[in-house]
Amino acid sequence: MNDSVSNSSNTNLLARAQKVLPGGVNSNVRLAVRDRFIVRGSGPRVWDLEGNEYIDYLLGQGPNFLGHANPEILSAVNAAMQDGMLFGAQNPLEVEAAERVLDAIQWAEQLRFNVTGTEAAQAALRIARAHTGKGKYIRFQGHYHGWLDNVLTSTKLGFGSPISLGQPMSALSGCLVLPWNDLDAVSKAINADPDIAAIITEPMMVNSGAIVPDTGFLEGLREICTEEKIVLIFDEVITGFRLSRGGAAQRFGVSPDLATYGKAIAGGFPVAAIAGSEKLLHKVGTGEINHSGTFNGYAIGSAATIAAMKILGRPNIYANLETLGTTLMEGMNGLAVKHGAPLHIQGLPMAFHLSFGSDEKIRNYEDLVKQNEASYKRFVAVIRESNIWITDRGIWYLSMAHTQEDVKETLERFDNALSKMNFEL
Numbered sequence: 309m310n311d312s313v314s315n316s317s318n319t320n321l322l323a324r325a326q327k328v329l330p331g332g333v334n335s336n337v338r339l340a341v342r343d344r345f346i347v348r349g350s351g352p353r354v355w356d357l358e359g360n361e362y363i364d365y366l367l368g369q370g371p372n373f374l375g376h377a378n379p380e381i382l383s384a385v386n387a388a389m390q391d392g393m394l395f396g397a398q399n400p401l402e403v404e405a406a407e408r409v410l411d412a413i414q415w416a417e418q419l420r421f422n423v424t425g426t427e428a429a430q431a432a433l434r435i436a437r438a439h440t441g442k443g444k445y446i447r448f449q450g451h452y453h454g455w456l457d458n459v460l461t462s463t464k465l466g467f468g469s470p471i472s473l474g475q476p477m478s479a480l481s482g483c484l485v486l487p488w489n490d491l492d493a494v495s496k497a498i499n500a501d502p503d504i505a506a507i508i509t510e511p512m513m514v515n516s517g518a519i520v521p522d523t524g525f526l527e528g529l530r531e532i533c534t535e536e537k538i539v540l541i542f543d544e545v546i547t548g549f550r551l552s553r554g555g556a557a558q559r560f561g562v563s564p565d566l567a568t569y570g571k572a573i574a575g576g577f578p579v580a581a582i583a584g585s586e587k588l589l590h591k592v593g594t595g596e597i598n599h600s601g602t603f604n605g606y607a608i609g610s611a612a613t614i615a616a617m618k619i620l621g622r623p624n625i626y627a628n629l630e631t632l633g634t635t636l637m638e639g640m641n642g643l644a645v646k647h648g649a650p651l652h653i654q655g656l657p658m659a660f661h662l663s664f665g666s667d668e669k670i671r672n673y674e675d676l677v678k679q680n681e682a683s684y685k686r687f688v689a690v691i692r693e694s695n696i697w698i699t700d701r702g703i704w705y706l707s708m709a710h711t712q713e714d715v716k717e718t719l720e721r722f723d724n725a726l727s728k729m730n731f732e733l
């Protein structure tokens with residue numbers, strides 16, 4: 309580390325950062341966590357500039373599913389980068405990476421790599437429009453599919469509406485926002501509009517809450533899309549490789565027509581993919597559907613993807629993660645009772661959501677916003693002081709690197725944080 313940085317405090321460095329980076333950050337998602345600079349991560353832990361150690365449940369917003377600086381990922385990347393980073397030509401590693409990802413997800417025949425989930429979502433929508441000759445798409449309230457003009461929308465139902473200055477209204481004219489877990493709303497929208505090319509959904513809603521689909525919801529979408537010749541897109545950028553080796557499609561037993569992957573695909577390296585049938589991706593291969601990107605399939609990203617897929621293919625790792633996450637969720641629930649905290653936990657052991665308020669199941673965005681967001685934000689500030697690294701969105705991600713010891717320590721810190729919240733008993 310550069311000396312002028314190592315001698316700095318979090319506060320001093322934020323002042324410097326704010327001079328050169330708008331808001332002091334490089335992604336607006338980080339505006340909420342800009343007060344600490346992380347200088348190192350190892351396994352499930354990170355350290356800030358002032359030497360504070362945190363148990364990490366943010367995991368870089370998901371990508372560090374194998375833990376920070378996973379030695380097998382580092383060694384694969386290190387070996388690959390000795391021979392160069394990318395060539396503007398084919399490299400054998402990208403072929404093996406594609407084979408291994410397809411072997412993991414099983415339902416798809418082909419894929420194309422990208423670098424970010426945002427790009428993969430754009431590719432999916434373009435392919436759907438090309439395939440159907442139709443122009444609009446359905447998405448769901450509270451889901452996120454990247455920050456570009458045609459997908460970044462407010463949570464208002466109906467036609468999409470911009471949430472950023474500079475976003476043209478026209479970009480969202482093809483975007484219809486519906487409530488999630490509501491098949492009737494989907495059927496009605498499709499009956500009313502013959503121009504729907506695609507339905508895109510997070511197969512488990514993780515960007516707002518951690519909402520597992522109601523029984524029959526994904527199956528219902530599948531049926532409607534097949535019947536109406538609409539392309540069903542699962543945005544597996546969070547769920548891919550996290551919910552199971554085959555992602556949400558495997559976990560919930562429903563196959564989409566196209567799916568996007570990112571985050572956990574490459575052990576923390578920026579890699580994303582759009583996967584589907586040979587039939588749907590054929591015109592990408594002929595060049596009739598444009599899909600490009602200087603860094604797509606770059607050698608070190610492909611090496612990281614191969615290494616990640618090898619690790620994720622080992623026996624018992626998902627079963628261990630389920631056990632660990634269940635222990636953590638149950639422990640938190642027990643501590644909430646002890647402190648009289650109106651805590652609501654839902655989701656799956658590898659991605660769950662905490663909120664304060666009603667303990668009724670949250671089924672959609674409208675349910676979620678009834679929870680007490682201010683209380684949870686206050687709690688996050690307190691638990692950060694107990695050295696747990698999370699965001700104030702409520703989501704907790706587990707990695708393959710967390711251990712029973714980490715969970716035990718987390719519960720002690722959680723206990724300590726709840727005791728400072730002064731809930732009425």
Ligand SMILES: Cc1ncc(COP(=O)(O)O)c(C=O)c1O
Nearest residue numbers: 424425426452453454543545546
């Ligand atoms: C479900 C989903 N899709 C797409 C994206 C966009 O991915 P990226 O940030 O890599 O562009 C995200 C990012 O959080 C996401 O959660």
